Amino acid sequence: MYQQGVGDFKYFVGTHTLEQIATREDRVCVLNILGGESRSVTPTSHAFSGGNIVFGTSPGRQGQVLKTAAGEVPVYNNVREGLLAGHEFNTGVVYLPPSGVRDGVAELIRVNPKLKKIVIVTEKVAVHDAREIRAMAQQAGVDIFGANCLGVADAWNRVRIGGALGGDAPEESLLKGSIAVYSNSGNFTTTIAQYLATEGWGTTTSVSSGKDVYIHFALPEFVYALSNDRRSKAAVVYVEHGGYYEQELPFTKPVVACVVGRWKGKLTRAVGHAGALGGKGDDAAAKEQWFQDTCGVDEIFTPENPVVSAKGAVVTNIAHIPLALTKVMELNNQKTDFAPKGDLSLKPWFGDSRGLELPEELALPVEEATTSKLPLWLSRWVVASLAVL
Amino acid sequence: MTTLELNPIRMMPGKGGRLVPVACDFKCGFDRDDPRWERLKLPNHLFAADYSDFEQEINQLRTYQGQSDVYVINDSGTVLAPTFGGGANSAVTEALGDRAIISSDFGGNPPYEKMHDVARISFKHWLKQSNVLFVIGGKSNNTDIETTFRAMADALRDYFNQQGPVPLYVVIGRGGPNLIRGMGAFKDTLDALGVPYRMFGFDSAMSEVVNYALATDEWMRNGGREQVAEKMGISG
Numbered sequence: 001m002y003q004q005g006v007g008d009f010k011y012f013v014g015t016h017t018l019e020q021i022a023t024r025e026d027r028v029c030v031l032n033i034l035g036g037e038s039r040s041v042t043p044t045s046h047a048f049s050g051g052n053i054v055f056g057t058s059p060g061r062q063g064q065v066l067k068t069a070a071g072e073v074p075v076y077n078n079v080r081e082g083l084l085a086g087h088e089f090n091t092g093v094v095y096l097p098p099s100g101v102r103d104g105v106a107e108l109i110r111v112n113p114k115l116k117k118i119v120i121v122t123e124k125v126a127v128h129d130a131r132e133i134r135a136m137a138q139q140a141g142v143d144i145f146g147a148n149c150l151g152v153a154d155a156w157n158r159v160r161i162g163g164a165l166g167g168d169a170p171e172e173s174l175l176k177g178s179i180a181v182y183s184n185s186g187n188f189t190t191t192i193a194q195y196l197a198t199e200g201w202g203t204t205t206s207v208s209s210g211k212d213v214y215i216h217f218a219l220p221e222f223v224y225a226l227s228n229d230r231r232s233k234a235a236v237v238y239v240e241h242g243g244y245y246e247q248e249l250p251f252t253k254p255v256v257a258c259v260v261g262r263w264k265g266k267l268t269r270a271v272g273h274a275g276a277l278g279g280k281g282d283d284a285a286a287k288e289q290w291f292q293d294t295c296g297v298d299e300i301f302t303p304e305n306p307v308v309s310a311k312g313a314v315v316t317n318i319a320h321i322p323l324a325l326t327k328v329m330e331l332n333n334q335k336t337d338f339a340p341k342g343d344l345s346l347k348p349w350f351g352d353s354r355g356l357e358l359p360e361e362l363a364l365p366v367e368e369a370t371t372s373k374l375p376l377w378l379s380r381w382v383v384a385s386l387a388v389l
Numbered sequence: 390m391t392t393l394e395l396n397p398i399r400m401m402p403g404k405g406g407r408l409v410p411v412a413c414d415f416k417c418g419f420d421r422d423d424p425r426w427e428r429l430k431l432p433n434h435l436f437a438a439d440y441s442d443f444e445q446e447i448n449q450l451r452t453y454q455g456q457s458d459v460y461v462i463n464d465s466g467t468v469l470a471p472t473f474g475g476g477a478n479s480a481v482t483e484a485l486g487d488r489a490i491i492s493s494d495f496g497g498n499p500p501y502e503k504m505h506d507v508a509r510i511s512f513k514h515w516l517k518q519s520n521v522l523f524v525i526g527g528k529s530n531n532t533d534i535e536t537t538f539r540a541m542a543d544a545l546r547d548y549f550n551q552q553g554p555v556p557l558y559v560v561i562g563r564g565g566p567n568l569i570r571g572m573g574a575f576k577d578t579l580d581a582l583g584v585p586y587r588m589f590g591f592d593s594a595m596s597e598v599v600n601y602a603l604a605t606d607e608w609m610r611n612g613g614r615e616q617v618a619e620k621m622g623i624s625g
Contacts, residue, residue: 037498040566041531098422123497126423127391164531168566173528185476187496187527194528194591211475213391240479260479263462263486273475273494274422318480319594344594346601349569350576351587354620356613361604364587 003141007224014116014143015221018180018205018229021145022154022161024049026117027089029082030056031096031104033066033075037121038095041164043068045151048170049159054089055082080111092118093162094146101147102129109140119162120146123212124274130214137216145217148210148273150186155203156231165206166190177202177337179325180229182222183238184211184273192236192258192321198343199322200336204232211240211273218245227252233334234312236321240276241284249294254332255312256301256325257291259284262316288314301327319344390426392418443491443514450503458494466490468606469519471511471541473526473563477595481525484599488606490515498532501540508544516548520609522559523602524575528591529565538563538571542578549582556618557584558605562598564591583621 002012015021030042033056043066046053051070058064058075065072076082079092092108092115094101101122108115118137125133125147137144145152151163155174160166163186166173173193179201183189186208193203207222209215219237226235227250234254239246241261261276261284292298295312299305301324307313310331313324322344326336347367395412403409419426440448447459458478468488472478473496482492495507516522524541526532538561549555559579561572572588579586589598609617618624 037531099424124422126425127420128423128425167528167531183476185474185479185527187474187529188476188480191476191527191591191595195594238476240476260476260483263483263492273479276475276479316483317596319596342592344592344597346589346593346597348587348593349590350572352580352585354583354585354617356585356616356620358613359604359608362587362601362608364601 002138005141009220009224012138012141012143013221013224014141015217015225016228018207018222018225018232019154019156021117021205021207021225022049022152022157022159024052024157024159026052026091026159026161027087028053028091028093028161029079029087029089029108029112030073030093031079031108032056032058032100033073033095034058034061034064035095039066042066042073044164044168044170045160045162046070046073049161052159052161054087055085057082079107083111088114090114090116091161094118094120094122096122098122098124098126098129101125102132105133105144106136109136109142115140115142117143117145117161119149119152120144120210120216121149121151121163122146123148123210125212127213130212130216134214134216143217143221145207146210146212147214147216148186148212150189150208150210152208153206155206163208165208166193173197174206175202175338175341176204178204178231178233178334179337180204180222180226180232180235181206181237182209182219182235183207184209184215184240184276185238186210188238188318192238192318194342195318195322195344196236196325197341199326200338200340201322201325202337204229211242211275213243213275215243215245215275219249220245223249223251233332234325234329236325238318239287240273241287242273242276242282244282246287247290249290251294251311254310254328255291255295256315256321256328257287257295257312258315258318258321259287259291260316260318284316288316390417391420392416443510446510446514447507450506460492462489462492463487464490465518467518467520467610468523468602469511469515469521470523470525470602471495471508473529473532473537477526480595481599484596485523485603488603490519495537496526496529496532499537501536504537504540505544508541509547512544512548516545516555516557517552519555519557520614521602521606522557523599524559524561524563525595525598525602526563526565527595529563532565533567534563534565534571535567535574536571539574542575546578546582554582554621554623556609556614556621556623558609558613558617559584559586560598560602560605561586561588562593562595563589585617585620
């Protein structure tokens with residue numbers, strides 16, 4: 001039983017366009033806001049997003065606050081207390097331990113009729129609980145992102161909700177552009193955005209989908225919202241072995257798909273991502289073929305063999321994504337968003353060959369560290385410590 | 390159960406001429422992240438065949454606070470690659486192929502003690518045969534690089550002190566919070582141990598860093614290991 005949403009899905013989907021996923025108007029409640037991970041991530045999210053977190057919960061800590069550069073976020077024992085204090089929100093973020101996620105979702109749904117979205121950051125949620133979470137959200141008409149979601153972000157709106165996309169400096173990775181990003185890997189969501197910038201591509205909305213067995217906001221939902229997003233001209237998707245989410249998708253815009261995990265076909269249990277386990281029908285090789293069919297190509301793109309169509313390309317190496325996208329967009333008469341920023345060539349920051357006679361390909365000279373946040377005393381230490389080859 | 394297979398199913402004659410289906414074999418998988426099935430108290434030997442000694446030892450550390458997923462790819466491999474992140478796990482293991490000893494995901498911001506234990510166990514089982522210690526991940530979103538690198542560097546120093554030095558080349562590719570501090574901690578240890586190394590930041594493509602590690606392993610296999618041993622003063 002589910003509420004009717006957008007599109008012609010056989011289940012509830014509330015998000016019509018990618019632009020709705022992370023907006024400046026969203027108001028957020030964070031469960032377990034004073035937990036270890038949230039303490040380090042939430043202040044950055046709150047400040048980057050212009051102060052979108054209205055309160056958080058942490059049992060027994062009513063009256064405490066989470067300090068951020070954009071002001072203090074009040075903490076209550078539970079969600080109902082926060083609402084009774086006069087706060088309103090439409091988005092929940094769950095940082096609870098795996099055993100508490102289902103109850104946290106139930107609490108959000110039960111006490112807040114204005115709830116529209118939930119981002120579940122927690123990894124290793126039991127499949128049994130994921131089923132119950134989905135059933136509750138479907139009945140209530142709430143979109144769930146995750147679990148194992150590293151957040152959703154919007155470079156146009158300058159909003160980050162949920163996890164730590166972009167780390168402690170999201171503005172460095174989330175550059176305004178025309179490419180939507182969907183990734184089973186939270187880490188690679190940011191990595192892909194950085195890689196795209198080296199070819200001059202910025203992003204619109206970035207979604208870390210997670211790769212649990214249940215992906216609540218999966219690629220079909222993303223593709224629908226992409227088709228309705230006026231800002232996005234194309235998409236980059238990173239998917240792994242396991243699951244049928246990526247089969248026969250109606251892309252209406254160009255896509256570069258990175259499919260990884262051929263070796264996982266040899267495994268009998270999940271390693272890394274809980275949902276990266278499958279059989280012959282949904283392994284990496286099968287997914288490569290699905291996307292080749294979608295893009296109208298019959299080979300994998302590599303720089304040496306740049307097979308693309310106007311519909312897209314398929315890669316198996318994330319470093320090939322930027323060039324593949326540029327080639328695809330050229331066929332669509334689309335120019336890059338800005339001048340290329342940086343490059344992906346090997347640049348050792350530290351090294352010491354110990355006087356060994358290394359081959360030229362290994363004896364790479366050390367380059368100056370490129371971090372922009374190096375305090376002066378550490379810069380001097382780094383320079384003084386660089387080894388002479 | 391997350392998976393259940395009854396195969397084959399045979400039809401046996403039952404009462405009154407009816408045919409009754411009988412499962413002749415039964416296989417199932419349990420969700421390791423769901424504690425509910427543990428109340429069945431199934432004997433450990435049912436699962437022991439799935440895990441090597443190394444994997445069992447690492448799995449003792451399995452909590453939600455930082456992953457400790459490992460899988461032995463090739464127990465004769467020569468690249469020991471502690472990997473961070475599920476995506477990195479997929480991409481790196483695929484690229485390393487049979488050169489990799491293990492496939493792993495140690496991300497999720499593990500605390501120092503856990504990371505130290507993970508490294509200690511990994512080194513105990515695999516460092517002696519390794520040509521390359523390859524620490525790799527993308528640009529971390531919340532895993533503290535200083536904490537994890539300091540833990541691994543300390544475990545490496547402890548191994549050298551207790552088991553003796555190993556001819557080794559260290560390759561690191563990483564990004565994230567406290568990156569320079571973490572690299573600095575590792576650098577200090579490697580300098581003290583006399584181990585050759587290269588460290589790459591988030592501005593180098595991960596795939597290129599993997600290729601560098603593979604090339605290093607190839608060089609080590611073709612005489613490089615003996616050269617490193619001589620430089621480090623390791624005899625025999």
